[in-house]
Amino acid sequence: MxxxxxxxxxxxxxxxxxxxxxxxxxxxxxxxxxxxxxxxxxxxxxxxxxxxxxxxxxxxxxxxxxxxxxxxxxxxxxxxxxxxxxxxxxxxxxxxxxxxxxxxxxxxxxxxxxxxxxxxxxxxxxxxxxxxxxxxxxxxxxxxxxxxxxxxxxxxxxxxxxxxxxxxxxxxxxxxxHFPVTRQTQFLQILHYIQQEYAQDLTLSHLARTFDWSERHLQRLFKTHTGQTFHHFLQNVRIQKSCVLLIQQLHSPIPLIAEQVGYHDTKTFSLVFKRIIGKPPGGYRQEAASTGAAHAGD
CATH class of the missing domain: 2.60.120.280 (Regulatory protein AraC)
Incomplete structure (x- = not known):
């Protein structure tokens, strides 16, 4: 061109x-x-x-x-x-x-x-x-x-x-x-895998089989490098992704958002969301929409 x-x-x-x-x-x-x-x-x-x-x-x-x-x-x-x-x-x-x-x-x-x-x-x-x-x-x-x-x-x-x-x-x-692939780099690849596949039925045993590590060692790496267990890390990834979807898909029902991030039970999704974000999904969406509208009018 x-x-x-x-x-x-x-x-x-x-x-x-x-x-x-x-x-x-x-x-x-x-x-x-x-x-x-x-x-x-x-x-x-x-x-x-x-x-x-x-x-x-x-x-x-x-x-x-x-x-x-x-x-x-x-x-x-x-x-x-x-x-x-x-x-x-x-x-x-x-x-x-x-x-x-x-x-x-x-x-x-x-x-x-x-x-x-x-x-x-x-x-x-x-x-x-x-x-x-x-x-x-x-x-x-x-x-x-x-x-x-x-x-x-x-x-x-x-x-x-x-x-x-x-x-x-x-x-x-x-x-x-300049540096070859290290075990730390391999663990970063696992974190990337979770970021991509968070909506799937991910378990620690599945990750251990996929990346050829023991469950015990993998759990220890999660605590060392993320400060969280695998379960809590996955929860946080899913909830952060849901925050984005709640704003991008303003008219999608909450159960659909929950399913898109790996939760088949809406009640469980709402409880985890409120524990991490501090408010229920509907309240977060309403506040985000109001804030966005006010910002657009500035």
Whole structure:
């Protein structure tokens, strides 16, 4: 594709002195090839399609992350014109070089500070990578939830999540190139597996058979690395996923949400949800919808 004439301006996205913008979009054929005066991180959360830049076209599928610098022309396209049947869903994190200037004063690690400086000075070209362990997806989900359901301290919390995202990108680009797979990395793969298969009937014995570890050792690793038992870790993953679905699917009944995250008994789901979140699913959805409407009216 040729260079884009359509340029997106940051002033249309950045509000209230927050130099960061996060959204979730179902890609269509409406947006033309475009560039922008800000930096973009785009994560494919669902479906498949294509990512076009000036020089090439890449297949886009779930788990792919794209870094698009200032001035680079690009666009996503679903694999089919029938986007409702085969949607390509992308989370976008947009940020300015001014944000990187602000963060330079709070980053104590020299390699990360240098990485931010390189991004700011457009010394990092466009790239893509695969989310191997689910860490990128989790950060995008948290960023999107915090941005769209702001609470006291959301500005600070968003910046901490953004810093985590930058550090994660740096590690994936650098550290994993030099170190072989370790037992800790294998355990991270188990956590990623749970993040992907949480709606299934997961048990500790199933994980032990799948990854060839003893149940006792696996339970000990969960306590050491997550501070929770496997059972409580799985509960937290399912409930956090349900929080996202309750907002995304405002008209879906609670029993359907429960089933989508692995609970076949709505009463059990509601009890666990209230224990972890502090309110029942219906109350959480109502409060989230009210907060979102109030934020939209600001």
């Amino acid at each position: 040729n260079s884009a004439e359509h340029v997106l301006k940051g002033e249309a996205f950045f509000q209230k002195n927050l130099l960061l913008y996060v959204n979730r979009a179902t890609e269509t054929y409406l947006l033309p090839l475009h560039s922008h005066d800000f930096i973009e991180l785009a994560f494919v959360a669902e479906g498949k399609g294509f990512h076009y830049t000036e020089q090439e076209v890449q297949k886009a599928c779930r788990g792919q992350l794209y870094f698009i610098p200032v001035g680079v022309s690009h666009v996503f396209r679903p694999s089919s014109p029938h986007s409702l049947k085969e949607p390509l869903v992308v989370y976008n994190c947009l940020f300015t070089t001014a944000l990187l200037d602000d963060l330079a004063f709070v980053i104590p690690d020299a390699p990360i500070a240098a990485y931010l400086e390189q991004i700011k000075n457009q010394q990092v070209p466009a790239f893509s990578m695969t989310d191997q362990n689910g860490s990128i997806e989790n950060l995008f989900l948290s960023l999107h939830r915090e941005y769209n359901l702001p609470q006291t301290g959301s500005g600070s919390y968003l910046l901490t999540l953004f810093i985590q995202l930058v550090v994660t990108l740096y590690r994936l680009q650098h550290d994993e190139l």
